[in-house]
Amino acid sequence: MEKSYRPRNIEEGWYRRWEEQGYFAPAPQGDSYCIMLPPPNVTGSLHMGHAFQCTIMDALTRWRRMQGRSALWQPGVDHAGIATQMVVERQLAAEGKSRHELGREAFVEAVWGWKDQSGDTIGNQLRRLGASVDWDHHCFTMDEPLSHAVRKVFVSLFQDGLIYRGKRLVNWDPQLHTALSDLEVLSTEENGKLWHIRYPREDGRGDVVVATTRPETMLGDTAVAVSPDDPRYRDLVGEFLELPLTGRRIPVIADDYVDPEFGTGCVKITPAHDFNDYEVGQRHDLEQINVLNPDATLNDNAPEAFRGLDRFEARKQIVEKLKTLGLLEKVEDHKMMVPRGDRSGEVVEPYLTDQWYVKIAPLAEPAIEAVESGRIRFVPENWDKTYFSWMHNIQDWCISRQLWWGHRIPAWYDPDGNIHVGMDESDARRRSGIDGDVPLSQDEDVLDTWFSSALWPFSTLGWPEDTDRLRRFYPTDVLVTGFDIIFFWVARMIMMGLRFRGEVPFHTVYIHGLIHDGHGQKMSKSKGNVLDPLDLIDGIGLDDLIAKRTEGLMQPHMAPAIEKATRKEFPDGIPAFGTDALRFTFASLATTGRDIRFELGRIEGYRNFCNKLWNAARYVLGQIEGQAIAGETEAANHAGEVDLWIEARFAEMQSQLNHHLESFRLDLAAQALYDFTWNEYCDWYLEFSKSALHDGTPEQQAATRRTLLSILDRLLRATHPIMPFITEDIWQRLREPLGIEGESIMKQPW
RNA sequence: GGGCGCGUAGCUCAGCGGUAGAGCACUGUGUUGACAUCGCAGGGGUCACUGGUUCGAUCCCAGUCGUGCCCACCA
Numbered sequence: 001m002e003k004s005y006r007p008r009n010i011e012e013g014w015y016r017r018w019e020e021q022g023y024f025a026p027a028p029q030g031d032s033y034c035i036m037l038p039p040p041n042v043t044g045s046l047h048m049g050h051a052f053q054c055t056i057m058d059a060l061t062r063w064r065r066m067q068g069r070s071a072l073w074q075p076g077v078d079h080a081g082i083a084t085q086m087v088v089e090r091q092l093a094a095e096g097k098s099r100h101e102l103g104r105e106a107f108v109e110a111v112w113g114w115k116d117q118s119g120d121t122i123g124n125q126l127r128r129l130g131a132s133v134d135w136d137h138h139c140f141t142m143d144e145p146l147s148h149a150v151r152k153v154f155v156s157l158f159q160d161g162l163i164y165r166g167k168r169l170v171n172w173d174p175q176l177h178t179a180l181s182d183l184e185v186l187s188t189e190e191n192g193k194l195w196h197i198r199y200p201r202e203d204g205r206g207d208v209v210v211a212t213t214r215p216e217t218m219l220g221d222t223a224v225a226v227s228p229d230d231p232r233y234r235d236l237v238g239e240f241l242e243l244p245l246t247g248r249r250i251p252v253i254a255d256d257y258v259d260p261e262f263g264t265g266c267v268k269i270t271p272a273h274d275f276n277d278y279e280v281g282q283r284h285d286l287e288q289i290n291v292l293n294p295d296a297t298l299n300d301n302a303p304e305a306f307r308g309l310d311r312f313e314a315r316k317q318i319v320e321k322l323k324t325l326g327l328l329e330k331v332e333d334h335k336m337m338v339p340r341g342d343r344s345g346e347v348v349e350p351y352l353t354d355q356w357y358v359k360i361a362p363l364a365e366p367a368i369e370a371v372e373s374g375r376i377r378f379v380p381e382n383w384d385k386t387y388f389s390w391m392h393n394i395q396d397w398c399i400s401r402q403l404w405w406g407h408r409i410p411a412w413y414d415p416d417g418n419i420h421v422g423m424d425e426s427d428a429r430r431r432s433g434i435d436g437d438v439p440l441s442q443d444e445d446v447l448d449t450w451f452s453s454a455l456w457p458f459s460t461l462g463w464p465e466d467t468d469r470l471r472r473f474y475p476t477d478v479l480v481t482g483f484d485i486i487f488f489w490v491a492r493m494i495m496m497g498l499r500f501r502g503e504v505p506f507h508t509v510y511i512h513g514l515i516h517d518g519h520g521q522k523m524s525k526s527k528g529n530v531l532d533p534l535d536l537i538d539g540i541g542l543d544d545l546i547a548k549r550t551e552g553l554m555q556p557h558m559a560p561a562i563e564k565a566t567r568k569e570f571p572d573g574i575p576a577f578g579t580d581a582l583r584f585t586f587a588s589l590a591t592t593g594r595d596i597r598f599e600l601g602r603i604e605g606y607r608n609f610c611n612k613l614w615n616a617a618r619y620v621l622g623q624i625e626g627q628a629i630a631g632e633t634e635a636a637n638h639a640g641e642v643d644l645w646i647e648a649r650f651a652e653m654q655s656q657l658n659h660h661l662e663s664f665r666l667d668l669a670a671q672a673l674y675d676f677t678w679n680e681y682c683d684w685y686l687e688f689s690k691s692a693l694h695d696g697t698p699e700q701q702a703a704t705r706r707t708l709l710s711i712l713d714r715l716l717r718a719t720h721p722i723m724p725f726i727t728e729d730i731w732q733r734l735r736e737p738l739g740i741e742g743e744s745i746m747k748q749p750w
Numbered sequence: 751g752g753g754c755g756c757g758u759a760g761c762u763c764a765g766c767g768g769u770a771g772a773g774c775a776c777u778g779u780g781u782u783g784a785c786a787u788c789g790c791a792g793g794g795g796u797c798a799c800u801g802g803u804u805c806g807a808u809c810c811c812a813g814u815c816g817u818g819c820c821c822a823c824c825a
């Protein structure tokens with residue numbers, strides 16, 4: 001063995017060997033154990049969070065596999081509708097082209113091309129991380145079998161009345177020109193203004209002052225509301241007002257929605273541009289006047305002077321106009337929550353469109369029950385509160401997106417606008433009994449990416465076919481994921497799993513924290529604080545790191561600051577720590593907390609730990625070369641106090657380790673291994689063995705050699721789930737002296 | 751406005767009803783073979799604050815302060 005631990009030398013070959021030998025496929029017998037890999041974006045690459053998550057999943061899978069379970073870790077990737085489409089559109093934009101110039105077919109082809117080009121980045125990363133996934137069954141959400149499952153679910157839900165098409169307000173992203181679900185809208189507090197505007201009374205007896213944060217929407221007002229209990233405005237209810245700039249007359253109505261304490265106590269009601277106003281409008285049967293185009297410029301329902309203006313420019317001009325008309329009473333500074341699209345960052349508009357929805361309440365009910373009854377358990381437990389609070393207030397799910405990349409909605413329209421849903425056009429015709437000569441056109445929209453993700457636990461196993469894998473591995477055992485996608489993904493998998501399999505998709509949801517940088521900041525390209533897991537494994541020079549962090553920035557002016565911070569934090573770049581050290585670090589960071597700070601000092605310490613283990617093995621192997629090794633019984637007969645002590649300590653550690661793995665405390669598991677290896681096996685037993693090997697009888701020496709080897713063997717197996725490479729590499733050298741039959745530590749019993 | 755979490759050694763974090771632990775950092779010291787990616791020895795904390803329960807609280811309960819995240823329709 002080399003004197004120093006060099007991860008690169010030992011990590012290279014083992015993964016290929018494991019994969020070639022088919023060790024990652026679930027064993028034909030044994031109780032099943034299954035984890036679904038949360039599918040990363042197909043064209044993306046794995047970041048630290050993914051690597052962290054993979055470490056947890058791989059450690060659990062390897063551990064169960066060694067315990068004799070038929071373990072399946074199901075891999076795959078997600079088509080990630082909006083994200084992927086945006087990437088490709090940006091590439092086109094760089095060439096001065098737009099997707100509309102290409103047309104739908106060519107654009108989708110371009111996306112597939114990009115998918116192929118970005119290639120198997122994720123696959124290669126997973127391999128470098130040592131992930132023991134079942135490559136033979138790798139899935140992509142847009143593979144035909146999975147797409148078939150998507151259509152099947154859509155048709156079925158439609159037939160059962162749980163999918164419907166409706167015209168109502170949605171969150172509209174005016175930049176991406178698509179509807180978004182509630183979850184894809186993030187509200188942030190921003191500084192805004194509250195404009196107080198006079199609406200003259202029709203009877204000429206003065207005016208009413210309304211307060212609004214969005215004056216441009218007044219062009220679509222169809223009422224002004226006051227609180228029914230407000231004595232100031234009691235007489236006003238039923239009267240009419242003149243809506244400035246439009247010449248329209250609108251009624252004053254009374255509605256509980258209005259808080260008399262806020263603003264002036266009078267609220268302008270714009271049913272087509274505000275979710276609350278929409279509700280009020282429904283209650284009072286108000287007209288909905290849409291004044292915006294899909295790109296958030298004013299449309300022809302607006303007075304001519306404002307048509308075609310962007311919403312924010314229109315706001316400026318409207319306020320200006322009101323001022324000259326003497327209708328602007330005052331303007332106040334006002335903090336408000338502004339809704340923005342999570343991908344585009346654009347201010348989202350409540351917008352009246354036709355969209356597809358999943359009627360969610362009937363699906364949510366059993367999903368709530370499944371967690372209440374304990375058939376699904378969150379770890380740590382208190383995440384169930386988050387789950388429940390969302391599920392109890394869940395709104396219908398808008399599933400249509402005005403994108404080109406994704407699963408096309410399996411619905412067709414006849415010339416009269418009737419809807420026909422089916423697995424394909426002919427199926428739709430058959431179901432509706434429509435002749436072949438009636439022309440049908442398919443809905444242009446695609447489904448929300450999460451619609452297909454929701455089916456992942458069974459679509460990847462072959463559903464709707466009744467496959468052996470499906471029967472064997474569904475329900476799966478553990479879902480490992482971050483708390484950021486409990487709503488997006490976890491809840492929806494539970495709902496769909498119960499609906500289409502009649503059983504929960506998994507028994508345990510292990511929620512881990514999110515990896516941040518050493519200062520507790522979220523890692524992001526724009527902050528320039530991203531670490532690539534592969535750079536921690538292979539190392540990277542300072543200049544390369546800086547280049548990586550500053551190239552392709554959305555805000556290039558940040559580059560100097562990023563460079564400075566990077567130079568300060570990594571003056572010598574990043575040394576190569578190896579996969580095992582990285583994995584051990586991730587395991588030790590897997591505490592119950594919510595955010596996790598990744599610091600270089602930590603991984604350095606664990607790289608040293610690898611070296612410690614390496615050298616302990618070197619010592620042990622050096623002692624046995626050409627020497628007699630006692631058999632097990634023989635060794636027991638000649639065991640001294642120290643041997644008994646280390647045996648007892650190992651047994652204790654092993655039992656703690658099991659307990660910690662059972663309870664998903666990989667941090668404690670890692671610590672138990674670290675403590676035993678360093679503070680007991682190395683510091684004490686190895687030291688004592690030196691005198692035993694020097695002064696003992698030949699029998700005692702042979703017994704000591706047996707114990708040295710035997711503990712090392714078991715220690716390596718115990719450490720293998722977290723550090724697969726170094727343990728395999730050392731263990732291979734123990735096979736002969738211990739007379740072990742197996743070919744790999746992966747296949748050794750736990 | 752609700753919900754969840756956190757506040758323990760200089761830093762990052764474990765822990766637990768019985769007079770505090772790890773890694774890193776720090777101090778001193780040690781190189782003829784397991785390991786300087788190391789060994790040995792050591793310094794350092796009134797476990798945010800206040801009150802309560804208890805024989806006993808860092809740990810349980812109530813409140814306060816600080817801090818972070820999530821959800822929510824106040825125009």
